[in-house]
Amino acid sequence: MGMTITEKILARAAGKESVRPSELINAKIDVVMCHDVTTPAAIRMLVEHGIDRVFDAEKIVVTPDHFQPAKDIKSAELAKRLDEWARRHKIKHYYKLGRAGVCHALLPEQGHIRPGEVIVGGDSHTCTYGAFAAFGTGIGSTDLAAVIATGELWFKVPASIKLVLNGALTAGVYSKDVILAVIARIGVDGALYQAMEFAGSAIAEMSMEARMTMTNMAIEAGAKNGIIGFDEVTKAYLDGHLKEKTEYTVFESDADAEYVSVEEFDCSKLEPMVAMPHLPSGGVPIDECSGMEMDQAYIGSCTNGRIEDLRIAAEIMKGKQVAIRTIVVPATPTIWKQAKDEGLFDVFYDAGCVISAPTCGACLGGFMGILAAGEKCVSTTNRNFVGRMGHPESEVYLASPATAAASAVEGKLIDPRKCL
Amino acid sequence: MTEKHEVVVMGKAWVYKRDHINTDEIIPARYLNTDDEQELAKHCMEDIDKGFVGKVGEGDVIVAGEDFGCGSSREHAVWAIRGAKVATVIAKSFARIFYRNAINCGFYLIESADAAEKIGDGDKVEIDYKAGIIRDKTAGVEIKFNPLPGFALEIINDGGLLEHIKKKV
Structure with missing residues (x-):
């Protein structure tokens, strides 16, 4: 039996030949995204538990984006805790105010997202990174603390559903309209605990920006991650954005990979x-x-x-x-x-x-x-x-x-x- | 330390029949400028039921429909509920990140469509974690539930994920 992209990435991260849906694995994490709302709590927990350490100061990306420039005193305190921690541990990719931006727009733009890798972040929209044939998922503060200290995290391998989006979008209709139509059809728990794999000619025609809008909202259907296969559009974006580490592994879903369901959409008839x-x-x-x-x-x-x-x-x-x-x-x-x-x-x-x-x-x-x-x-x-x-x-x-x-x-x- | 899943708790049920009760309703983002559990508890369930904090007591349970805790990854939602001294949430199903966060915090959740249907608002309920039974004393019914899987119980019994991994680091 073949595997989906999601399964292949997780198998690689768990050091296994193959994984099946529902299997519990321990995955090595390639990139950890930290911002000012959920990370300060993780830092507090690490200090309280006497494990104030980071697994790799080069694999953590910090961007104070939510309530910054600080909207009030309490938010300033959170940002201060984040700042002191990032300096204390010499976090390499710390985007201070002035270079900080909305996390899921910033990380791909600054070349931190590579195909085949596992990215976790203390934010539910971490699923955005799946646009790059990577596995991205959102986690809470305790998970964040655990991964900061160990570089590993337990996962239950999600089953995948496939959304085949065919047909050309007409003028005035965009990827946002497509994802809203998808979620309207399958519901806010239509992909609960699952991987949403997007495919089809409409996806192939989309820019990386437009694809990120799709995978960004996978969580709004309850999904663990959203994912799109690698192609020339992905490659062109990465060629223009990857900086330090430019090599990556491309995984593709096998022809006989198993999906819980396959939904088809005709995007040519879609309205705003x-x-x-x-x-x-x-x-x-x-x-x-x-x-x-x-x-x-x-x-x-x-x-x-x-x-x-x-x-x-x-x-x-x-x-x-x-x-x-x-x-x-x-x-x-x-x-x-x-x-x-x-x-x-x-x-x-x-x-x-x-x-x-x-x-x-x-x-x-x-x-x-x-x-x-x-x-x-x-x-x-x-x-x-x-x-x-x-x-x-x-x-x-x-x-x-x-x-x-x-x-x-x-x-x-x-x-x-x-x-x- | 008493193992959490062996405890029998008794409290009142606060029933929200709706599906998709989300983290913004459980703890609105306007309160996310703190990670203090007691502070968050003051606003628990505020955007779905402004009166919740005033009526909830220690050992009470929240009962809800499908997909409880959908939305944001904010663990603040679990902290707010735990801080309000709620013993557990019983729902037909849970959103993924909320479920995971609860386990990581050592907070037990019960997934039971049967219980979510049968328990009435204000009912006195007793939860026997070890036996996997909810006894609705008001309605006079017993409802069996599936205990959390072994790996989750292990984390909960260790007192949460960080205590659990502390053994390894």
Whole structure:
């Protein structure tokens, strides 16, 4: 019996010839991602347990991104704990403020993600890295503490489901619309404990930025990881981004690999999607919600805060005014500079947007765009849970950067194809 | 140290019939600027039930539907529940990271669709971990559940993952 990419990567990390779904393994971890919300707790635990050590100061990447620049005193204390620890252990890849960015945009951009490797992070959207034919999964603070000290972690090998996405996306429809449609079909626990493997011609046509939007939201279907096979697009991105360690191993799913289920999607018929409150599975075609008045538009996050997303938004806003408060958050300093150099900031400024420093910010209700009771926000982020971006009585509508930008101009949800 | 899975606890059940109760509801991100368990406990379940902290008592249990704890990897959700002195969560199913975090913290979870259906809000329940039985004293029913798998029990009995691995490092 053959194996999936996910199984092959985990077998390699466990030092085994092969693994089967449900098997318990102990895997060696290649990269550990640390940020300012979940890592400070891990540091405290390590100190309390008398094991304040790091397994490899070169395999840990630190980026204070969630509540930084510190939004309040308590957040400043967390960042301080992280900073002191990173210095104490001479963490090599410590991105201090000014170079720090939204983790899942920063790590691939700075060349820390390589095919065939196992990456864990104290953040549920660590599944983003699967876009590079790598295994990425989110963990909590105790797991983080364990892996920081030992470089190993126990896993139950997930079974895989395969999502075959065929057909060309039409103008105005993007990878965000695809993943919202997928989650609307399979549900927020449609891939619970499983690996979501994306394949098909629609994926092959996507840029790495667009693919990252897909794997980023695998967790919103309950998946352990999302994964996409290696191809020329992956290779071209890696050639331009890998710095120190440039070799990697490419694994492919065998033809006779076993999948729990195979779902097929025809992307050519897809329309722009909006996920209605309060679950990411609440996706409906734009026609069904068009005209709903919004109070805020938010363009950013690890899902859609990359340069490609900002370009799409700027294209729509060019020469227009936003009708509601609109917050644009480039995900990393590199993206920020790129957007500035390309003149996108002029477009956003002229349209009346706020341009923020890189941060996870309001995506998780931290700061930089919190909602009041009763307010509605169209957002390019990944979750629309109750209270996610602010008051428990506020509402979040998930959409693509195009839909968010068009809706910002209109002041209400609108089909972006009307503005192209 | 008494092994957690051998203890019999008695408390009140707080039932939330819904599926997909997520970590943002259990502990909203506006409180994630601290990792202090007692501080987090003050806001436990705040965005699903503002009155929860005022009524919950030591040894009580939370009962819910499918996919409890979905969303963020924040272990703060487990800490908030544990800090509120809740003995366990009984759900039809759990989200992956929440389940893993609970085991790593030494916090026992019970997956039982049967119990999630049968237990009524405010019922007095007794949990016999060793026997794998929940006794709903109010309804007068006994519900069997599958204990956690061996490796998870080992971690829980060691007092969590860090105590567990401390033997090795």
